[in-house]
Amino acid sequence: xxxxxxxxxxxxxxxxxxxxxxxxxxxxxxxxxxxxxxxxxxxxxxxxxxxxxxxxxxxxxxxxxxxxxxxxxxxxxxxxxxxxxxxxxxxxxxxxxxxxxxxxxxxxxxxxxxxxxxxxxxxxxxxxxxxxxxxxxxxxxxxxxxxxxxxxxxxxxxxxxxxxxxxxxxxxxxxxxxxxxxxxx
Numbered sequence: 001x002x003x004x005x006x007x008x009x010x011x012x013x014x015x016x017x018x019x020x021x022x023x024x025x026x027x028x029x030x031x032x033x034x035x036x037x038x039x040x041x042x043x044x045x046x047x048x049x050x051x052x053x054x055x056x057x058x059x060x061x062x063x064x065x066x067x068x069x070x071x072x073x074x075x076x077x078x079x080x081x082x083x084x085x086x087x088x089x090x091x092x093x094x095x096x097x098x099x100x101x102x103x104x105x106x107x108x109x110x111x112x113x114x115x116x117x118x119x120x121x122x123x124x125x126x127x128x129x130x131x132x133x134x135x136x137x138x139x140x141x142x143x144x145x146x147x148x149x150x151x152x153x154x155x156x157x158x159x160x161x162x163x164x165x166x167x168x169x170x171x172x173x174x175x176x177x178x179x180x181x182x183x184x185x
Contacts, residue, residue: 002096004150006140007051013041017053027071034058038115043122045129055102056115062106065089121165
């Protein structure tokens with residue numbers, strides 16, 4: 001049974017990500033367009049996280065990802081297909097003692113924006129990031145032996161942050177375009 005373990009944020013998580021980034025780039029080199037460290041381990045401002053490195057990979061063709069399942073198994077990952085999210089390929093590593101989650105989407109999938117904007121928003125809004133970290137700690141203490149209760153407890157907060165993050169990213173994009181147009185005029 002998986003336990004919900006929360007740890008204080010550490011810079012070591014960046015190193016762990018970079019090691020896995022190199023491995024995954026070598027596996028998906030023909031399909032990979034982008035790779036990103038996402039999730040709470042990528043946002044120091046949160047302060048706490050499950051010590052699981054979340055990785056987002058953007059590929060040219062999601063269907064071709066299935067051709068790499070054997071290579072991923074060989075590196076300790078378990079192919080889980082979409083795992084409830086249409087258009088995703090999901091690979092956890094570490095069994096009941098997870099170390100990594102790889103989320104793969106085809107270029108253009110809206111979930112890419114959700115993940116990247118969520119991360120960027122929290123990095124730029126440290127008070128909300130800290131609140132998220134405190135929520136994670138509370139939920140982990142409340143239900144250490146039930147990952148689902150922990151995940152369900154975060155859902156409303158995360159949904160609200162995604163909405164804010166998407167709006168914030170859109171406003172930033174519009175401001176950049178307005179500034180560019182102003183300079184060209």
